Amino acid sequence: MKYLLDTEVWLWSLSEPDRLNSRAKKLLADGTQEIYLSAASSWEIAIKYALGKLALPEPPDHYVTQRMTAQGLHALTISHDHALRVYALPRHHKDPFDRLLIAQAEAEGLTLLTADAAFKDYGVKLVWCGR
Numbered sequence: 001m002k003y004l005l006d007t008e009v010w011l012w013s014l015s016e017p018d019r020l021n022s023r024a025k026k027l028l029a030d031g032t033q034e035i036y037l038s039a040a041s042s043w044e045i046a047i048k049y050a051l052g053k054l055a056l057p058e059p060p061d062h063y064v065t066q067r068m069t070a071q072g073l074h075a076l077t078i079s080h081d082h083a084l085r086v087y088a089l090p091r092h093h094k095d096p097f098d099r100l101l102i103a104q105a106e107a108e109g110l111t112l113l114t115a116d117a118a119f120k121d122y123g124v125k126l127v128w129c130g131r
Contacts, residue, residue, distance in 0.1 A: 002034045003027065004076065004105050006114035007041040007097065009129045011054075014067055024113060024129035028071070035113075036076040037068055038104055044097040082107055092121035 005013075012019045013028050020028075027033055042064050048054035056063045068075065078100065085103035086096075093099055098116065105112045105124045112119055115130030 002036065002108070002110050003113050003127070004036045004038060004101060004108070004110040005041065005073070006101060006112060006116060006119070006129075007044050009113050009115055010037060010041060011045075012115075012129075013071075019115070019131060020129050021131050023127065027113065027127065031072060034074060035072075036074045036108075036110060037064075038076045038101055039078045040097050040100040040104070076104060076108070076110075078104070079107075089122065093118040 009020065009024065013024075017025060028035070042060070045054060045056075045064060046060045049056055049060045082100060082104045085107055086099050089099055089102060093102070093116075098119070101112065102119065102122050102124055104110065106122075111125040111127055113127050113129050115128065119126055
């Protein structure tokens with residue numbers, strides 16, 4: 001199975017793993033799963049870091065790339081198809097980064113790893129990762 005990490009779940013896995021349920025922890029630690037981190041998450045992290053809304057121990061360009069490598073995550077780029085799918089999504093979720101993740105999961109047939117209840121209103125496969 002192929003998975004796409006919600007930004008929040010990924011950040012929790014690094015700094016607050018107790019916020020994740022046991023299933024999420026097992027999936028992330030397994031090492032045999034194909035898990036992706038979207039460029040949308042990197043973009044969100046970079047913006048929030050620059051605005052002072054996200055504290056990291058080092059700048060995002062080092063933090064994200066080093067931890068992706070350490071966790072064996074795959075990079076998911078943003079295509080025009082991904083971006084253009086966003087317009088057709090119902091307005092259940094207003095966050096543009098999350099809407100793009102939903103569009104990517106839909107386009108690529110990925111299962112979203114999330115703890116955001118608003119994702120449940122979309123027709124994509126989910127694994128609930130929150131406690």
